[in-house]
Amino acid sequence: MNNEYAISVNNVGKTYRSRDGQHNTVLKGLDFHVKPGQFVSIVGQSGSGKTTLLKTISGLQEPTEGEILVKGRPIRDGIEDIAMVFQSPVLLPWRNNIDNVLLPLEFRGTRTDESRRYAQELLEMVGLGGKAQHYSYELSGGMQQRVAICRALVSHPELLLMDEPFGALDAMTRDSMNFEIQRIWQTTGCSVLFVTHSISEAVWLGDRVVVVGGRPGRIVADIAIDLPRPRGKEHRFSAAFSDYTTEIESHIGVVTGIS
């Protein structure tokens, strides 16, 4: 079995069946592999199946065709080292921030004194060390999303799946969260799949940008982003950056007929 990849998506398809028997094939023949520690951005038109892809990789739903391997093992083996971050942080309002971070470990029955220390460390890493005992309603949207990221990281995931995590944030907060997530990723070394509607965010963060498009959705482009790390603001204004965004825009347009 191939353990070389953090994730292998092999010929994956997904068809939803509605109650009245209608079939909607959302993804078909998807094939791609993610190396350990890679940051892969995923872009595509609304409705192209990006969220479906992430949910299928996470094991939240099963593929109708093909298979997904995480570190060479089928997802149905109950792989625990995957964590997901959604657009909305969904923190429990009756628990303080550190107890929200610790929630996944409580669900698994693996919470220890050491995990509390680690949760505090994570909050400090995202600049919220002083807010551990506060509640989510006392935080801004960006701060809440940082707590949600800590909650995803507390179980030391090797694979972090992020579905438009910064989509609800204002442009300035989103910018600073991009720096934050780059730093977190470089510190933890986990592999990341990052869905976004922002092509520039996808390019700035990604080692690769995968474009999903068509009906049913398939991979229409997989572009390696050869920009130095760590990336700073200046990279957003480079000629190479602009070439990448133009190329990706053209792939999204080709599939939809928009040019």
Ligand SMILES: Nc1ncnc2c1ncn2[C@@H]1O[C@H](COP(=O)(O)OP(=O)(O)OP(=O)(O)O)[C@@H](O)[C@H]1O
């Ligand atoms: N649970 C479900 N049952 C039936 N159809 C679904 C389900 N989830 C998604 N779909 C359909 O699958 C298609 C793809 O949806 P999905 O949310 O994966 O796209 P997306 O690319 O993430 O969209 P967006 O960018 O707007 O978030 C849509 O037509 C949607 O209506």
